[in-house]
Amino acid sequence: MPRRGRFVLLLAPLWLAACAQEGDFGRPARSAWNGLVDTTGTLAARERGTPSSAFPLTDDEITLRDRAWRFLMPADGRAAFEDALANLTRARVLPPNWRRDDLPSYHEGLISESFRSPFSRYRRLSDDAIADGRLIPPFAALAQRVFEADTLRLRALPLSGSVDGWDVRQAAMRVAENRCLVAWVRLETTLRIARYRYALEHFLIEMPGREAVPAEQALAFLEGRRALLDPLLPPDAAARCGFGEPASQAVLAPPLVAKY
Template sequence: MRGVPIRLRPPSRRPPAGPVPVASAAEARARGLLRRPALLLALPVVASCVQQGDLGRPAPTAWNSLIDAAGTLAARERGEPSSFFPYTDDERILRDRSWRYLMPARDRSLFDNALDNLTRARVLPAEWRLSDPRAYLDAILAEPFRSPVSRYRRLSDDLTADGRLIPAFAETAARVVRADLTRLRSLPFIRTLDDRDVRSAAMRVAENRCLIAWVRRETAARSDSYRTALEHLLVAVPSEEAVGAERALAFLESRRRLLDPLLPADAESRCGLAPAPEEGPQAGLVTKG
């Protein structure tokens, strides 16, 4: 697994030899959308109308499919890994399960949420949004709570929810990585593929791995934000509820390490992502005091 390089840019801008597959209806509409600047500028507004499914994921509607297709095209124009191969069942599940970690943990304005969704879909590049460890803290402090205890419980609930969903994502990601290895190993033995097929296969492998790397980085960033919130609450409004929040943070940290063996340690930088925040001190803010 570690010996397969991640190719971030296509080797050539020239159209490959061989027949060009017919794009899906959503892809065709997305192409037209990206060529019309007025509509592209309106995307952040209309994206706010994205219908939500279970676990905060987008519902499978025609509009959501259009946003995802537009994201594939936008990423391709930026030179990022993108393939028009249809998703396997596991690849689709992987993208569904990544939703929670690619969207911010805190509540934001309608417009900001729309931009975050466009970033998740890759219409906007991942690096346009600066990481702010205090954003989650500011959000929970801004909410009207009758007691500081409620803020601790909100923090514990978010930590626990994040930790519980990581094993399912890691299991799906491991299956996708194994399938990608099978895909790459079979390429030299299949003689009916043209250059476009080979390139699309390589791009899908890189696309999958960079998605996993992105989620791995975002889980680290979320953990950093949660720790910042816990440290501030512990000083500003000490409470016995901090013990439960610290245990939930330790739970998230233990689950987050399930993502480490999936990819090389430098996968984030090879995918053009900023490095994850450095891991803070281990749990013990409350129990060691």
């Protein structure tokens, strides 16, 4: 494809993203617009050389992508444009590492909103952390099921006489896609915990109070559930997928509120 054609291919979804609709629980609605964005994302991923398979998605793979949506979207939800770009990242039109590791963003989003009592800010943090934590076990179980199906897929390759090199490549890319998606979710969950921790640390300075205790407990709950993602992939899976190591990995601090 000519260079100009590839440039148009990559930029077109930026205009289309404004038309992308959302379905239940903030997930992308099934629509012609979102389908077009996803299709273009596959083509753009191929242009970048990242894993992208032409095989149809299984039911579990579709559900895995729907459930990943929660973790790949910005937690603060304060900028529609940022959400649109994140949608394009999910669709692989943009590489996952385009987004800045903006540690203060969640705190800034909460503190900039009008509120009557500091309790509501602590409560919002607690609710968000608990909601994330409750979604991790079903996501981890589903990821494990997808990985088991991938193992079956790879074992079947040498047993099929009609399979050619194209089929082998598509199968390998789908396996890589699935693993990189889970690695991305694991990485983003770690970053989200770091943003929550940053917000709690600053809340304790800005508006100290007993409300910090349940917020700390909610963070501990999320961190415990996040550990369920660790056995799914090697520790360096994110780096293998090209995501790199986020700066926020270094700022994960021990709990500030020790007494429950």
